[in-house]
Amino acid sequence: MKINIEGNKIIGIFLRRVNRFIAEVNINNQLEIAHVANTGRMKELLTTGAKVILREINEPHRKTKYDLLMVYKEDILVSIDSKLPNSLLQRAFIEKAVPYFEDFNHVKREVTFGNSKFDFSLSNEKESALIEAKCVTLVKENKIASFPDAPTERGRRHILELIEAKKQGFRAAVFFIVQRADSRLFTPNEEMDKAFAEAVALAKTEGVEFYGYSCDVTIDSIALKERLKIIF
Structure with a gap:
């Protein structure tokens, strides 16, 4: 049983979590903010320097251009999207x-x-x-x-x-x-x-x-x- 995860995916580096919904990430050496698709703590996953997968969002009403969808824990890819x-x-x-x-x-x-x-x-x-x-x-x-x-x-x-x-x-x-x-x-x-x-x-x-x-x-x-x- 599989579902596709749509959208343009981008690799970034996690920097810090600003609050439950917002994180700072490094994308191509640029500081960006991303929506965190999960309000859990995830302290063992969202650590400074962790490689993350983001989805680019081009919607004028959005405060952030990216959704933080996944994070690598060593070589394990973890989806954090709570939906x-x-x-x-x-x-x-x-x-x-x-x-x-x-x-x-x-x-x-x-x-x-x-x-x-x-x-x-x-x-x-x-x-x-x-x-x-x-x-x-x-x-x-x-x-x-x-x-x-x-x-x-x-x-x-x-x-x-x-x-x-x-x-x-x-x-x-x-x-x-x-x-x-x-x-x-x-x-x-x-x-x-x-x-x-x-x-x-x-x-x-x-x-x-x-x-x-x-x-x-x-x-x-x-x-x-x-x-x-x-x-x-």
Whole structure:
């Protein structure tokens, strides 16, 4: 399952992050600013001197001419675009390429349940499912991917709302999409956010489903690679 990443790509050097949305980069020895397509911390990736992939944007209303899409961690290309997991999963659900979800015929984006908005609802004649997708960029030692890389009360709330959805008769699932190829396992990042990890553990006992996938990433495409074992 692959989607293309469109646009004119440019190689640059990461200099510093100004705020959650803006970074300074060096492109052909010129200082430029770029939009960061992910509000996570990514401190292990966005380090001074890191090689990055940017997309040139020629739109008059934009404050920045570039989107920061990817970063090299040594020889591993990591996609940081937080929108791509949703695009990947939407294509996969529509084309019935996700095991255990082939029976759903209707796919809808951004659905409100309780006090949260979820990425997908799936439905068929017999049942409905609520799906949340999480963008993962952090891989620790021993090729263990982990989420989150910063405390996330919003993420914890999503998990608890999925427990309630399950109690009301929905199927409920979370997909952790690791946007790099070097992960072999996934685990919630208890060191960073114990409350989130505890919510995941509770949701698991209540029947919420959890899936992790690594990705093959190139400058021009991203594809689901393999399902990861999850350590709760």
